[in-house]
Amino acid sequence: xxxxxIRDARKSFGDTEVLKGVSIDxxxxxxxxxxxxxxxxKSTLLRSVAGLEELTAGSIHIGERDVTALQPxxxxxxxxxxxxxxxxxxxxRENMAFGLKIAKAxxxxxxxAVQRAAGILNIETLLERKPAALSGGQRQRVAIGRAIVRQPxxxxxxxxxxxLDADLRVRMRYEFANLHRQLGTTTLYVTHDxxxxxxxxxxIIVLRDGRIEQVGTPRELYEHPANIFVAQFLGTxxxxxxAAVVADGGQATLADGRRIALPPLATPLTPGTALSVxxxxxxxxxxxxxxxxxxxxxxxERLGGLATVHLTARDGxxxxxxxxxxxxxxxxxxxxxxxxxxxxxxxxGADGLAIAKKTRE
Amino acid sequence: MMLRRWSVTLLAALVALVTIAPLLWMxxxxxxxxxxxxxxxxxxxxxxxxxENYHLLFGTFGVGRFLLxxxxxxxxxxxxxxxxxxxxxxxxxxxxxxGRDAIFRMLVAALVVPGxxxxxxxxxxxxxxxxxxxxxxxxxxxxxxxxxxxxxxxYCLSIPDEMLEAARIDGASEGQILRRIVLPILTPIIVTLxxxxxxxxxxxxMWPLIILADQDLYTLPVALAANSRQxxxxxxxxxxxxxxxxxxxxxxxxxxxRYYLSGLLTGSVKG
Numbered sequence: 001x002x003x004x005x006i007r008d009a010r011k012s013f014g015d016t017e018v019l020k021g022v023s024i025d026x027x028x029x030x031x032x033x034x035x036x037x038x039x040x041x042k043s044t045l046l047r048s049v050a051g052l053e054e055l056t057a058g059s060i061h062i063g064e065r066d067v068t069a070l071q072p073x074x075x076x077x078x079x080x081x082x083x084x085x086x087x088x089x090x091x092x093r094e095n096m097a098f099g100l101k102i103a104k105a106x107x108x109x110x111x112x113a114v115q116r117a118a119g120i121l122n123i124e125t126l127l128e129r130k131p132a133a134l135s136g137g138q139r140q141r142v143a144i145g146r147a148i149v150r151q152p153x154x155x156x157x158x159x160x161x162x163x164l165d166a167d168l169r170v171r172m173r174y175e176f177a178n179l180h181r182q183l184g185t186t187t188l189y190v191t192h193d194x195x196x197x198x199x200x201x202x203x204i205i206v207l208r209d210g211r212i213e214q215v216g217t218p219r220e221l222y223e224h225p226a227n228i229f230v231a232q233f234l235g236t237x238x239x240x241x242x243a244a245v246v247a248d249g250g251q252a253t254l255a256d257g258r259r260i261a262l263p264p265l266a267t268p269l270t271p272g273t274a275l276s277v278x279x280x281x282x283x284x285x286x287x288x289x290x291x292x293x294x295x296x297x298x299x300x301e302r303l304g305g306l307a308t309v310h311l312t313a314r315d316g317x318x319x320x321x322x323x324x325x326x327x328x329x330x331x332x333x334x335x336x337x338x339x340x341x342x343x344x345x346x347x348x349g350a351d352g353l354a355i356a357k358k359t360r361e
Numbered sequence: 362m363m364l365r366r367w368s369v370t371l372l373a374a375l376v377a378l379v380t381i382a383p384l385l386w387m388x389x390x391x392x393x394x395x396x397x398x399x400x401x402x403x404x405x406x407x408x409x410x411x412x413e414n415y416h417l418l419f420g421t422f423g424v425g426r427f428l429l430x431x432x433x434x435x436x437x438x439x440x441x442x443x444x445x446x447x448x449x450x451x452x453x454x455x456x457x458x459x460g461r462d463a464i465f466r467m468l469v470a471a472l473v474v475p476g477x478x479x480x481x482x483x484x485x486x487x488x489x490x491x492x493x494x495x496x497x498x499x500x501x502x503x504x505x506x507x508x509x510x511x512x513x514x515x516y517c518l519s520i521p522d523e524m525l526e527a528a529r530i531d532g533a534s535e536g537q538i539l540r541r542i543v544l545p546i547l548t549p550i551i552v553t554l555x556x557x558x559x560x561x562x563x564x565x566x567m568w569p570l571i572i573l574a575d576q577d578l579y580t581l582p583v584a585l586a587a588n589s590r591q592x593x594x595x596x597x598x599x600x601x602x603x604x605x606x607x608x609x610x611x612x613x614x615x616x617x618x619r620y621y622l623s624g625l626l627t628g629s630v631k632g
Binding site for chain 1: 492521524525527528529530531532533537541542546548619
């Protein structure tokens with residue numbers, strides 16, 4: 001097994017630069033998830049690691065080896081594709097054995113490897129079937145099995161769950177986590193689904209427009225997003241962002257003229273500075289409190305246990321979302337007191353970058 | 362509802378009957394005694410069925426030789442056509458190389474030029490190469506049919522790139538990918554294409570007539586046409602000859618029907 005190191009990877013298709021200098025280090029045995037909106041270059045990056053795309057500039061190391069110029073099969077990687085890409089005319093067993101057969105491995109070795117992978121994935125009973133006779137989840141398992149059989153140093157996953165229905169996606173997510181615990185193989189996983197990223201990753205790499213926005217553990221990224229993009233990309237419903245201007249007395253004035261308290265900052269801001277104030281929906285509190293402001297409920301999304309309540313202070317304002325346990329007491333049109341706790345606020349400058357809060361001593 | 366279904370079945374049966382009637386009559390006449398079919402009105406069934414026409418055909422006229430010529434040329438034409446068109450179609454669909462799309466557009470544009478226009482230049486070319494009056498000369502037009510390349514390419518486009526990439530990651534060379542992944546997937550279209558080429562070359566009349574001078578090299582249609590000039594009134598022998606010409610391809614067609622139909626339907630049914 002080995003770690004992965006990508007140095008200043010650049011990739012252009014014609015005049016379009018898709019990767020604009022991406023450097024990533026994935027430690028041995030780590031589960032790293034690359035997440036970003038479509039078109040951010042995440043799949044291109046993964047395919048470059050696989051050797052299916054040639055980098056315009058930069059290098060890729062797997063373990064100590066420079067694999068930048070190597071063929072896909074020589075890199076010690078295995079890839080699971082979004083469409084599974086199973087060979088339709090071969091049985092599950094033949095699908096999984098294909099790589100070893102090409103490599104002219106002995107029959108006994110092939111059988112052992114296939115049996116082992118099938119055992120790990122609980123697909124022993126499917127070995128003689130053709131892909132057409134499998135369900136989506138089973139195909140997904142076979143695709144993973146084919147990857148396991150190769151005994152790669154690195155697993156590459158390209159949006160492997162996006163073809164599955166919601167139910168199965170949750171189960172497969174759980175299985176991916178389990179599988180990684182069991183095999184301990186370094187994994188690079190690409191998805192546009194932030195829930196997958198949050199639940200699976202040891203470390204998340206947020207990519208946008210071919211550049212890395214932030215790298216960190218799911219917790220770090222959620223608690224301390226480096227900029228507005230990361231803050232809004234992770235978490236559903238997404239973080240509320242309100243325009244504000246710094247006022248005196250550690251306060252800020254919202255667009256509607258009302259004042260809220262700011263958290264203590266590492267370096268105080270001069271009054272009059274424009275900034276964006278962010279707060280996660282679950283941190284917005286409804287109920288009487290000394291600093292509560294009156295808001296009106298404009299819309300309630302009831303999800304059963306939880307509800308997302310959309311609140312506005314004035315007509316025409318962008319509503320802020322509040323997530324809470326739904327006890328059925330609220331109705332659309334109700335006026336409610338809402339507080340935005342200062343210690344739960346995220347502050348961003350005009351450039352979109354996070355403004356450092358004072359760390360507690 | 363019931364009535365509608367019955368009327369559709371009836372209509373289909375009627376069309377089928379109209380289509381198959383000449384073939385059946387051909388078969389029937391081939392067993393009639395000489396001159397029997399020339400009566401008016403022509404009889405539907407032979408009064409006393411006889412194999413005389415077939416004896417004459419294979420004995421005096423030596424149709425066996427022409428049958429073998431036809432089988433040889435059509436089989437070789439099919440094999441060669443598949444050998445060249447499949448890799449070409451695959452390459453046009455899935456491999457990246459300079460000028461790929463420009464070359465393909467040129468080929469497709471050439472489809473609109475009727476084959477007859479190319480016959481004279483081709484003949485002169487082959488003459489210069491010394492291939493006139495040989496099996497090789499008769500095979501040349503079938504080597505790499507543009508339509509075949511087009512057919513294979515269109516079908517190859519439906520093969521997901523990811524599947525080929527998976528094979529590449531599995532360590533397969535381009536040749537292995539073609540042999541072990543692409544060919545099996547292409548089976549229906551290969552059978553269809555093989556049938557097209559075999560039927561086309563089997564029924565081809567014009568080109569063998571032009572390129573083959575030696576009677577011994579004649580294919581069935583050419584030989585029968587030459588024969589008909591002498592025996593134009595002998596419906597019975599002509600029909601026996603027609604049976605000999607039709608039967609092999611008919612059997613081939615029926616045997617491969619399952620693949621052939623699935624080949625024609627792919628793309629429309631498969632998601």
